Amino acid sequence: MENVTFAFSPGEPPVFDGLSFRVEPGEFVSLLGPSGIGKTTLFRLICGLLKPQAGRLTVGGGAGGAEASTASGRLGRVGYMPQRDALLPWRNVLQNAVLALEVRGVPKREAESRAKELLESFGLAGAERKYPHELSGGMRQRVSFLRTVLGGYDLLLLDEPFSALDAMTRTQLQEWLLGVWERHRTTVLFITHDMEEALLLSDRVLIAAGRPVARLAELPVSLPRPRSSETTLSPEFAALKREARRLLQEGGALHG
Numbered sequence: 001m002e003n004v005t006f007a008f009s010p011g012e013p014p015v016f017d018g019l020s021f022r023v024e025p026g027e028f029v030s031l032l033g034p035s036g037i038g039k040t041t042l043f044r045l046i047c048g049l050l051k052p053q054a055g056r057l058t059v060g061g062g063a064g065g066a067e068a069s070t071a072s073g074r075l076g077r078v079g080y081m082p083q084r085d086a087l088l089p090w091r092n093v094l095q096n097a098v099l100a101l102e103v104r105g106v107p108k109r110e111a112e113s114r115a116k117e118l119l120e121s122f123g124l125a126g127a128e129r130k131y132p133h134e135l136s137g138g139m140r141q142r143v144s145f146l147r148t149v150l151g152g153y154d155l156l157l158l159d160e161p162f163s164a165l166d167a168m169t170r171t172q173l174q175e176w177l178l179g180v181w182e183r184h185r186t187t188v189l190f191i192t193h194d195m196e197e198a199l200l201l202s203d204r205v206l207i208a209a210g211r212p213v214a215r216l217a218e219l220p221v222s223l224p225r226p227r228s229s230e231t232t233l234s235p236e237f238a239a240l241k242r243e244a245r246r247l248l249q250e251g252g253a254l255h256g
């Protein structure tokens with residue numbers, strides 16, 4: 001993203017003012033910021049659902065791929081997993097999981113066989129014929145994530161995927177996501193306002209503060225992988241939390 005400026009309407013103060021940042025292929029980057037700072041707006045810009053008044057957004061261009069800088073070019077390369085799972089209630093787990101492949105014209109049999117290969121590692125073995133209303137919140141989010149992963153996108157945008165879950169399910173899913181991501185190493189941009197979640201999952205945390213957002217403070221997370229919820233108990237983790245708090249405070253996002 002290069003020098004992106006965006007306001008919802010011409011008379012309003014911008015949400016972003018000349019904002020630039022980059023996510024490398026295979027990186028897990030979190031965007032941390034207080035409510036209302038513009039995290040979801042940023043995702044909508046990346047997907048091409050909103051257009052910036054100035055600047056450039058590009059996806060791809062890494063090894064072997066041409067870059068997509070137009071909104072329609074980006075749309076096919078970016079998988080977006082929203083806060084709420086958006087599963088279709090009349091489709092079972094398998095049918096929901098293959099949706100992105102189906103839209104792309106992948107034959108049903110092939111799409112379903114690709115989904116079935118991943119059901120077990122997504123903790124959904126035996127649930128493929130169940131309907132969304134028969135699933136727990138955590139399972140629904142796993143189906144939604146499976147659908148996003150199966151789309152085969154260059155970049156996954158995960159918008160607070162665990163925010164609607166209770167604390168225990170959330171911890172379980174964070175550990176599970178760490179495991180899945182460490183196997184697949186897909187490029188992820190993850191939105192959260194939970195500092196611990198950002199630090200636990202990411203290679204780098206970008207911190208948004210101030211209005212308009214003109215720059216993102218950057219916090220590299222050099223904790224070794226594989227990580228687990230135990231990682232959050234280490235002194236290194238505590239030091240990173242202090243640093244993240246300091247950066248949020250500096251930007252005026254925290255008081256005191």
Ligand SMILES: Nc1ncnc2c1ncn2[C@@H]1O[C@H](COP(=O)(O)OP(=O)(O)OP(=O)(O)O)[C@@H](O)[C@H]1O
Pocket residue numbers: 008015033034035036037038039040041042193
């Ligand atoms: N369609 C819209 N028209 C005008 N203003 C909007 C619109 N959507 C969002 N905003 C405003 O833009 C700002 C950023 O909103 P956004 O939803 O991106 O924040 P966020 O950081 O994702 O918040 P949260 O963490 O609460 O989801 C907010 O001040 C919001 O009120």
